[in-house]
Amino acid sequence: MASGIWAVAETRNGEIRKVTYECISEARRLADAAGTDVTVVLLGKGVADAAAGMGAYGADKVLVADGDDFEPYLTEIHASAIASLAKDAAPAVILIGASSQGKDLSPVLSAKMKAGLSTDCTAFRMDGGKLVATRPMYAGKVFVEEMAKSETHIATPRPNVMEADDSAGKTPAVETVSPEIGTKMTEVVELKADQSGKVDLTEASIIVSGGRGMKDSENYKILEDLAEVIGATVGASRSAVDAGWRPHSDQVGQTGKVVSPNLYIACGISGAIQHLAGMSSSKVIVAINKDPDAPIHAKADYSVVDDLFDVVPALTEEMKKVVNA
Amino acid sequence: MELIVCLKQVPDTEAMIKVGANGKSIDEAEIKWVMNPYDEFAVEEALKIKEAQGGTVTVMAVGPAKTVEALRTALAMGADQAVHIDDEAALGGDEYSAAVVMAAAIKGMSCDLVLTGQRTVDDDRGQLGGILGELLGIPSVSVINKLDLADGALIAERPVEGGTLVIKASLPAVITAQKGLNEPRYASLPGIMKAKKKPLEAKKLADLGVDPSQAGAAGALVEVVKMTPPPERAAGQVIDGETAAEKAAKLADLLHNEAKVV
Ligand SMILES: Cc1cc2nc3c(=O)[nH]c(=O)nc-3n(C[C@H](O)[C@H](O)[C@H](O)COP(=O)(O)OP(=O)(O)OC[C@H]3O[C@@H](n4cnc5c(N)ncnc54)[C@H](O)[C@@H]3O)c2cc1C
Ligand SMILES: Nc1ncnc2c1ncn2[C@@H]1O[C@H](COP(=O)(O)O)[C@@H](O)[C@H]1O
Numbered sequence: 172m173a174s175g176i177w178a179v180a181e182t183r184n185g186e187i188r189k190v191t192y193e194c195i196s197e198a199r200r201l202a203d204a205a206g207t208d209v210t211v212v213l214l215g216k217g218v219a220d221a222a223a224g225m226g227a228y229g230a231d232k233v234l235v236a237d238g239d240d241f242e243p244y245l246t247e248i249h250a251s252a253i254a255s256l257a258k259d260a261a262p263a264v265i266l267i268g269a270s271s272q273g274k275d276l277s278p279v280l281s282a283k284m285k286a287g288l289s290t291d292c293t294a295f296r297m298d299g300g301k302l303v304a305t306r307p308m309y310a311g312k313v314f315v316e317e318m319a320k321s322e323t324h325i326a327t328p329r330p331n332v333m334e335a336d337d338s339a340g341k342t343p344a345v346e347t348v349s350p351e352i353g354t355k356m357t358e359v360v361e362l363k364a365d366q367s368g369k370v371d372l373t374e375a376s377i378i379v380s381g382g383r384g385m386k387d388s389e390n391y392k393i394l395e396d397l398a399e400v401i402g403a404t405v406g407a408s409r410s411a412v413d414a415g416w417r418p419h420s421d422q423v424g425q426t427g428k429v430v431s432p433n434l435y436i437a438c439g440i441s442g443a444i445q446h447l448a449g450m451s452s453s454k455v456i457v458a459i460n461k462d463p464d465a466p467i468h469a470k471a472d473y474s475v476v477d478d479l480f481d482v483v484p485a486l487t488e489e490m491k492k493v494v495n496a
Numbered sequence: 497m498e499l500i501v502c503l504k505q506v507p508d509t510e511a512m513i514k515v516g517a518n519g520k521s522i523d524e525a526e527i528k529w530v531m532n533p534y535d536e537f538a539v540e541e542a543l544k545i546k547e548a549q550g551g552t553v554t555v556m557a558v559g560p561a562k563t564v565e566a567l568r569t570a571l572a573m574g575a576d577q578a579v580h581i582d583d584e585a586a587l588g589g590d591e592y593s594a595a596v597v598m599a600a601a602i603k604g605m606s607c608d609l610v611l612t613g614q615r616t617v618d619d620d621r622g623q624l625g626g627i628l629g630e631l632l633g634i635p636s637v638s639v640i641n642k643l644d645l646a647d648g649a650l651i652a653e654r655p656v657e658g659g660t661l662v663i664k665a666s667l668p669a670v671i672t673a674q675k676g677l678n679e680p681r682y683a684s685l686p687g688i689m690k691a692k693k694k695p696l697e698a699k700k701l702a703d704l705g706v707d708p709s710q711a712g713a714a715g716a717l718v719e720v721v722k723m724t725p726p727p728e729r730a731a732g733q734v735i736d737g738e739t740a741a742e743k744a745a746k747l748a749d750l751l752h753n754e755a756k757v758v
């Protein structure tokens with residue numbers, strides 16, 4: 172039977188993305204439960220030096236392929252490389268972060284390996300050496316447990332859900348590999364960097380979101396001010412995006428981004444089911460809404476029933492005290 | 497341009513979803529069904545390409561009998577013809593087994609571009625486009641919000657964390673549509689009338705040469721073993737206070753000292 176838990180590192184321009192460490196730590200927890208070991212696949216350019224540090228998160232072994240072929244990321248090249256490495260090893264599980272890259276890579280890898288795929292998972296456990304993946308469906312209105320019929324089960328954990336834990340204290344065996352990369356079919360013309368320089372919503376640990384209650388694009392200034400003080404990224408409901416107040420990249424929800432920050436502060440958002448779909452796995456939810464019957468209050472850990480234009484600036488001042496204390 | 501759009505019929509996003517009696521799938525009673533919202537972007541994009549460059553738009557779905565409604569909607573929007581893979585043995589599977597069936601259908605057609613939604617809002621998997629590309633041996637470019645076609649290639653934009661990737665791929669290829677790609681049109685009344693006369697072909701697995709063991713639940717690589725209502729969140733607290741400032745001060749204190757998130 173297949174054994175071994177793999178985690179695929181995500182790299183960009185020589186940097187290891189945060190979701191990588193979440194995957195390695197989760198792989199460690201699963202490997203401990205199943206009595207097996209953790210292998211990390213590290214593809215990229217200028218990334219080899221990061222391999223040793225992956226032991227802290229629980230890697231027993233790191234397979235490194237470092238070179239021009241692996242930067243920038245190309246779907247078919249990365250999928251071919253991972254499939255070729257996994258062919259003989261036949262791991263029981265391959266974890267890939269459900270970032271935009273992981274969501275792109277995993278279906279192609281799944282088809283190449285003919286391995287079952289569970290996307291955007293929020294919890295895992297092992298049962299008799301097989302992975303049981305928990306994931307929301309129907310926008311979080313139900314949860315399912317999925318298992319693969321194939322030898323290998325590929326699963327993508329939702330970013331920010333699994334805890335990255337750097338206390339594993341392993342010294343991994345680092346092995347340089349030359350995987351097959353197949354035929355190149357796509358190319359990256361360019362990566363247009365977002366000028367705002369803000370942390371992406373899917374990676375943010377705190378989000379301050381504004382909805383139709385903001386009334387105007389200019390009023391987002393008060394959310395930006397709060398965000399600045401507490402290190403948050405500003406998000407929006409679809410109504411705010413449709414009104415042209417915020418770009419679509421800020422939209423949280425079923426047709427926007429699915430986020431799992433430690434803290435989600437919803438300001439002037441009613442809590443429509445499609446909005447909840449994008450943020451209900453947040454660890455702590457705060458609702459600031461003057462309507463006591465707004466559905467967002469029922470989902471919130473802390474509800475403030477009042478005018479956001481009074482509460483938010485006051486909260487910013489209070490947070491300054493807390494942060495500077 | 498020969499354009500093929502894969503679309504699925506899904507519960508309306510407002511629908512109440514209850515776990516069915518088998519504990520593995522939903523209770524389908526009283527559900528209003530619609531075309532998957534992301535597939536509307538795929539249909540619209542195909543129509544725009546056809547309007548600019550000529551060609552045909554074929555819409556295709558694997559699904560039960562009622563799926564013809566979603567196909568008719570796409571025909572009413574302006575698609576030329578529809579293929580409905582309507583076979584009991586093609587149902588109940590995962591994206592892999594659905595893609596096996598669709599790949600078999602597409603192999604028998606001429607095709608420059610396959611368009612799918614980036615994700616269905618029922619099982620929320622977002623896998624089909626990538627799997628289909630691999631089974632067809634052509635590139636797939638997922639989650640795009642901008643598309644240009646020229647000289648036998650496509651250039652597409654994918655939003656990623658902290659930026660936008662501009663990707664080029666040769667045709668034929670698969671793209672998966674993200675919100676922002678376009679504004680889907682509504683089906684007009686004349687469009688709805690015309691759609692009634694457009695070809696809508698039903699196919700069985702045998703017509704596609706797909707063995708039933710490769711399709712539907714039998715061919716799936718993952719299976720749902722249990723479906724449950726979402727975990728309950730512990731009841732929250734309403735922050736009391738005379739003034740907004742007082743509530744803000746209490747909230748700041750709770751977030752810092754109780755929830756420890758700031
Ligand atoms: C297919 C489909 C997909 C969708 N996808 C998404 C999605 O991805 N994301 C999303 O967000 N929505 C989505 N929606 C839309 C969703 O149904 C709601 O329409 C939307 O979320 C409402 O946004 P809102 O809460 O900002 O606005 P509203 O529902 O209008 O709520 C505004 C709230 O602000 C409060 N308010 C007003 N003024 C103040 C004030 N001064 N102080 C405090 N509170 C105030 C009001 O009490 C009200 O509760 C989708 C809908 C469909 C049909
Ligand atoms: N049964 C199906 N028939 C036709 N197209 C489908 C089917 N299932 C999924 N698709 C297409 O694949 C996309 C992604 O779906 P999924 O991978 O299921 O989230 C959808 O937006 C549709 O365009």
